[in-house]
Amino acid sequence: MKSVEQVRSVDTSALVSEIDSGNSLVLEQIVHRFGEMVALKDINLNIQPGEFVSLLGPSGCGKTTLLRIISGFLKPSSGKILLDGRSVETLSASQRGVGIVFQNYALFPHMTVWDNIAYGLRAKRMPNASVNSKVGEMLELVQLGHLAKRYPSELSGGQQQRVAIARALAVEPKLMLLDEPFSALDKNLRLDMQIEIRRLLSKQGVTAILVTHDQEEAMSMSDRIAVMSQGEIHQFDTPSQIYDQPATKFVSTFVGTCNLLPVTLVGRETSDYVVQVPGGGHLQVASQTPIQPASDLLLAVRPENLRIQAQPTVYSLSSTVEMCLPLGAVTAYEVQVSPDTKVKVTQPRVPGTRLLEKGQQIYLELASPHACSLFPTVS
Ligand SMILES: Nc1ncnc2c1ncn2[C@@H]1O[C@H](COP(=O)(O)OP(=O)(O)O)[C@@H](O)[C@H]1O
Ligand SMILES: [Mg+2]
Structure with a gap:
């Protein structure tokens, strides 16, 4: 007979895997040097399955370097990376099964929208019928079914970005990495895309890490934000805690x-x-x-x-x-x-009240x- 403890642990793990399809990610004491320059100093992060986390900080603080380390494109000078509880140091970028969307889309210019989205599925040798249905599903998700036969050069910036996201999501990654994916978009389109991507990722329960230098973007999209400066994380917390209780002087002035x-x-x-x-x-x-x-x-x-x-x-x-x-x-x-x-x-404006004057x-x-x-x- 199973002990109560055993039954509980079996039940809980079954529940978690059903609710959260995304992976947890743990970074322990990650350090990275480019020659003499220390780009990352002792980075520690514990990200929950299905969580949407932003790495927020000024240009040059190490956000992209950290994302490349998580993806497997860059090997850290030292430190541990655990994806879903398993060490991934020895795994290549493709073996880690993470989806990546970069700022400059990186679509294949000589392939149609349809072929771009199908690329990763074919690389995995998925049968044709399954590829067809998965690409169809993805096109519907990003609402681009009517443009399936176009080439990237025939699409707007926002449409190209949606294709890049569909391509990354098609292979059902457990972890999605997004490096400043909205920075080339104009303001209105950016807002639409932020909402859409947040919705898509939540719907699929994917764990996501967004790199951004835009504090409003980080505040509006994230479950938690890691605020970075000069290769260090100053605070890792919810948007409201970061705004209301900044942990350092840097955080207080960088956010708001x-x-x-x-x-x-x-x-x-x-x-x-x-x-x-x-x-x-x-x-x-x-x-x-x-x-x-x-x-x-x-x-x-x-x-x-x-x-x-x-x-x-x-x-x-x-x-x-x-x-x-x-x-x-x-x-x-x-x-x-x-x-x-x-x-x-600052004071909320109340109609009918007089403004204060200089010298008052x-x-x-x-x-x-x-x-x-x-x-x-x-x-
Ligand atoms: N391949 C590289 N070789 C040398 N230095 C690099 C390289 N990549 C990034 N750096 C340096 O590391 C620091 C962090 O860069 P990066 O991670 O790209 O910052 P962010 O994405 O926050 O703008 C910067 O000072 C940058 O110049
Ligand atoms: Mg960067």
Whole structure:
């Protein structure tokens, strides 16, 4: 008779394989050097089956290098890669069974749409009847059935990209790697494609990794985002956590807009801290991590998390309006909070209310002690 433990483990694995057709991916201590240059330093990631993850960071931070390492096109200097729990170091790119879509489509120019999509299936020696039905299914999925006989040069950029995606999906990869696939598309088409690809991949339960330098794209498409800078992952978390609780100064300014105010720790208020803007007022802030007494810090606060008051409150910054920018849905102000420091503040626009004018005296407070982050000055 099976023990309860055995029965449970059998049941669970059956369930997982039914729900999640995608692979898990684990990266452990990946390092990559190009000669002297260290392109990736100790990358660790644990991606769940069926998850959509973005690698987000500025140009040159190592995103493509990491994607090439995952795909098998590049061997890391050191580190481990586990796909679906199995080490894949010794497997070539094609043996790993990952689908790849690059920025420049890389369709075969001398083949029709139909032949491009069929290419990987024929390479796997799939019988003709199966190839026909699979290509048909893929064409329907990306809604390009009517263009099956065209050549890539006869398609728009967006259509070519859809063919590239259909070609990659046709072989039913367990992991899909997308390197800046939307960057050549204009804004409207990009949005359509982002929605469509997200839908296609979710429908098939494919695990996906998207490389992008576009924070809005990463925020809108991903289950989790790995924010990268100079070969390191600064934070791996959900879009809302990354926006609300940036882990480093880099993340706070790379994702969204953030004011960085030099402040000094001057006291405690229950479990929160009281900080002072040098030459200015005090604010009450919460911190995820303990702060050393008398430390010099940076307060990271987003423009929408500062509130404008007409009268001083217990913790507020006496400030002067420097500039008013009515942007439509919101009004942005530039505000002087100390002789050396200006901040940006945005407020939702309420019809009928008067805009603040240059030179006007106001008081700024935090929307909540949690609506900010504190970082050491050097981070
Ligand atoms: N084949 C290569 N040889 C030498 N250096 C490279 C090579 N590929 C990339 N690099 C360098 O590695 C760093 C990371 O590049 P890359 O991964 O392409 O960045 P990203 O995709 O984030 O823009 C850059 O400094 C780049 O110049
Ligand atoms: Mg790149």
